[in-house]
Amino acid sequence: MTGRIVKAISGFYYVRLEDGRVLQCKARGVFKKRDINPLVGDLVDIDAQGTQEGTITEVHPRHSALVRPPVANVDQALLVVSLVQPPLSLYQLDKMLAMLALSNIEVGIGFTKVDLPFAQQVLDEVKPVYTQLNYEVLELNVRSGVGLQSLERFLKGKITVLTGQSGVGKSTMLKTLVPESGALTGHVGHRSKRGRQTTTHVELYPYTDGYVADTPGFSQYDFDKLEPTHLGSLFREIAQYSADCEYRGCLHITDSGCAVLAAVESNQIVKSRYHSYVQLVKELQEAKARRY
Numbered sequence: 001m002t003g004r005i006v007k008a009i010s011g012f013y014y015v016r017l018e019d020g021r022v023l024q025c026k027a028r029g030v031f032k033k034r035d036i037n038p039l040v041g042d043l044v045d046i047d048a049q050g051t052q053e054g055t056i057t058e059v060h061p062r063h064s065a066l067v068r069p070p071v072a073n074v075d076q077a078l079l080v081v082s083l084v085q086p087p088l089s090l091y092q093l094d095k096m097l098a099m100l101a102l103s104n105i106e107v108g109i110g111f112t113k114v115d116l117p118f119a120q121q122v123l124d125e126v127k128p129v130y131t132q133l134n135y136e137v138l139e140l141n142v143r144s145g146v147g148l149q150s151l152e153r154f155l156k157g158k159i160t161v162l163t164g165q166s167g168v169g170k171s172t173m174l175k176t177l178v179p180e181s182g183a184l185t186g187h188v189g190h191r192s193k194r195g196r197q198t199t200t201h202v203e204l205y206p207y208t209d210g211y212v213a214d215t216p217g218f219s220q221y222d223f224d225k226l227e228p229t230h231l232g233s234l235f236r237e238i239a240q241y242s243a244d245c246e247y248r249g250c251l252h253i254t255d256s257g258c259a260v261l262a263a264v265e266s267n268q269i270v271k272s273r274y275h276s277y278v279q280l281v282k283e284l285q286e287a288k289a290r291r292y
């Protein structure tokens with residue numbers, strides 16, 4: 001029998017079969033010796049023991065694997081971003097888009113809380129920036145169901161991770177999509193960063209013919225090791241213009257004759273995006289300096 005690992009807790013893997021049954025499984029003893037580490041998202045073969053339990057006998061090849069959060073075969077991420085409460089940070093948004101680009105994951109942006117005061121104004125300002133860059137942009141009020149159809153279309157048939165900062169509405173979204181997920185949603189106070197209701201492990205929930213997972217957020221670990229000169233390739237428009245840049249290894253910050261700077265000056269590159277880029281270059285330079 002073949003199934004998908006939807007959850008992993010203290011040595012047990014929960015494998016969902018095609019008929020919807022979920023079996024609690026152990027991995028074959030030999031996996032450890034061979035350094036095979038089954039992940040949530042893996043397609044696996046199992047031997048069933050009775051109707052509730054089984055043993056994983058084979059892990060199918062993965063097309064992708066994230067380390068933190070540990071999930072295999074993710075097709076795409078929905079970057080959940082709240083327009084207000086917590087307020088939108090373009091810097092955080094651009095940084096997360098760059099991090100997802102580094103992980104090679106397709107990404108859509110889901111702006112939440114469109115129902116709250118001033119959210120529409122913020123949305124009108126930022127939405128064109130990202131649609132222009134060919135990101136799929138969804139507008140959502142998960143509480144009242146606004147935008148749910150486009151969300152369903154986005155999720156259909158894919159394995160999707162919901163990611164984004166604390167308090168933006170990921171768990172609320174999951175609970176709306178999959179009521180039985182029992183996702184914990186927190187009320188955001190100003191400093192509820194490490195609140196007990198924050199999601200801590202990854203679980204895939206079947207939705208339409210795909211899966212959705214709420215994630216505790218992406219690790220910055222690999223990103224911090226990125227060479228500052230590579231950052232431009234993770235910003236779609238900067239990557240495009242840097243092809244015309246005269247300088248190899250140009251950081252696109254000071255040199256005259258830099259095609260990216262010229263595009264910023266003529267407003268072909270949006271200033272807020274460029275600001276995020278510059279700030280990130282500085283962060284990466286500082287991270288690099290700390291390593292030596």
Ligand SMILES: Nc1nc2c(ncn2[C@@H]2O[C@H](COP(=O)(O)OP(=O)(O)OP(=O)(O)O)[C@@H](O)[C@H]2O)c(=O)[nH]1
Nearest residue numbers: 113141142166167168169170171172185186187199
């Ligand atoms: N007005 C409004 N409130 C929302 C919406 N979506 C979520 N909320 C509220 O925002 C708060 C935080 O939502 P959560 O779903 O817990 O946020 P989260 O992204 O899961 O946060 P973490 O688990 O900490 O990462 C809750 O009080 C939700 O009720 C929305 O579309 N509109």
Ligand SMILES: [Mg+2]
Nearest residue numbers: 170171184199
């Ligand atoms: Mg949550």
Ligand SMILES: [Zn+2]
Nearest residue numbers: 245250252258
């Ligand atoms: Zn340049």
